[in-house]
Amino acid sequence: xxxxxxxxxxxxxxxxxxxxxxxxxxxxxxxxxxxxxxxxxxxxxxxxxxxxxxxxxxxxxxxxxxxxxxxxxxxxxx
Amino acid sequence: xxxxxxxxxxxxxxxxxxxxxxxxxxxxxxxxxxxxxxxxxxxxxxxxxxxxxxxxxxxxxxxxxxxxxxxxxxxxxxxxxxxxxxxxxxxxxxxxxxxxxxxxxxxxxxxxxxxxxxxxxxxxxxxxxxxxxxxxxxxxxxx
Numbered sequence: 394x395x396x397x398x399x400x401x402x403x404x405x406x407x408x409x410x411x412x413x414x415x416x417x418x419x420x421x422x423x424x425x426x427x428x429x430x431x432x433x434x435x436x437x438x439x440x441x442x443x444x445x446x447x448x449x450x451x452x453x454x455x456x457x458x459x460x461x462x463x464x465x466x467x468x469x470x471x
Numbered sequence: 472x473x474x475x476x477x478x479x480x481x482x483x484x485x486x487x488x489x490x491x492x493x494x495x496x497x498x499x500x501x502x503x504x505x506x507x508x509x510x511x512x513x514x515x516x517x518x519x520x521x522x523x524x525x526x527x528x529x530x531x532x533x534x535x536x537x538x539x540x541x542x543x544x545x546x547x548x549x550x551x552x553x554x555x556x557x558x559x560x561x562x563x564x565x566x567x568x569x570x571x572x573x574x575x576x577x578x579x580x581x582x583x584x585x586x587x588x589x590x591x592x593x594x595x596x597x598x599x600x601x602x603x604x605x606x607x608x609x610x611x612x613x614x
Contacts, residue, residue, distance in 0.1 A: 422595075439593055439601070443578045444494035446601050447591075450564040450575075451495070451523035458565065459514060462526070465569045466510050469606065 479558070479584060487518055488582065490589040492562075495523055501589075503527070503560075503582075513560060515580070527560035528574060533605055539579055539594050548590060549583040556585050563605065573602040 397405055404414035404426075411433065414426040427435050484504045492498070500518040511529035530537045539559055551557055559579040565572050576599035582589040 437593055439577065440493055442601050443575065443591075443593065446564060446575055447492055447494045447523075447525070447562060450562050451525055453565050454514070454524045454526055459526075462512075462565060462569060463506055463510070466506065466512060467508060470510060 483513075483584075486587050488587045488589045490515075490580065490591075492523075492525070492580065492591050493578065498523060512563070515560075526563040526565055527580060528563050528605070530559070530561040530574060530576060530579065533574070534576070534603075537576065537599075538596070539576075539581075539599075540596055541581060541592070542595075545581060545590075545592050549581060549588045550586050551583045556583050558582050558584060562591075564602070570606050572605045574605050575601050576603045577601045 399405065399415045401415055401418055404412050406412055410430055412428040414428070415423060416426050417424040429435060484502070486502075488501050488503055489499055490501050495517075498517045498520075501515050502518060504514050504516065506512040506514070511532035513527045515525040515527050517523050530539075541554055541557065541559075546554055546557065549557060559581045561579050562575045563572055564575070576594075577596075578591050578593045578601070580589055580591045
């Protein structure tokens, strides 16, 4: 892994047209600005996990299951 | 952020919500329908199609201490004047064995009760998981 040290306001380039700038540094958080062409997908890493979980969550829902779930929840909660 | 009320539940099911759910960016309109008998669960169904349909739950019912930190940017994206206009629900993943149900506390769907805008956000809170087990107990399967 390449490791760089940057101060607030400094930036670095990835390839010719992606520029990453350090905007603000707090104790446990930094704000980063990303300048990239619009066809470059920029995602927080956890979003990948969230997309996958959404896919699983939506695949498991059927009408029959909703009915069963209603019964189950009624017994578990009420 | 205010909790969801009985009045909210009735009003909600009559309107279409604009939404953005991660991984389903093409689907923009959903109907939120409460489960029967005041259960803290909802179906969140894409308008005019069978898939996707999500099950959402009121996270505060199960975790009264849950404190999602909503930023000013999130509030602005939903067009809300104050965070009091917002409420949040969490996506539930329902496996075949219901007691193993999990809830995504890391990225709640936040709703504006006034303009029917909603979005799934990623919280900064590091302590919340994408797969939090909803029932710690050992209820028997009945279905």
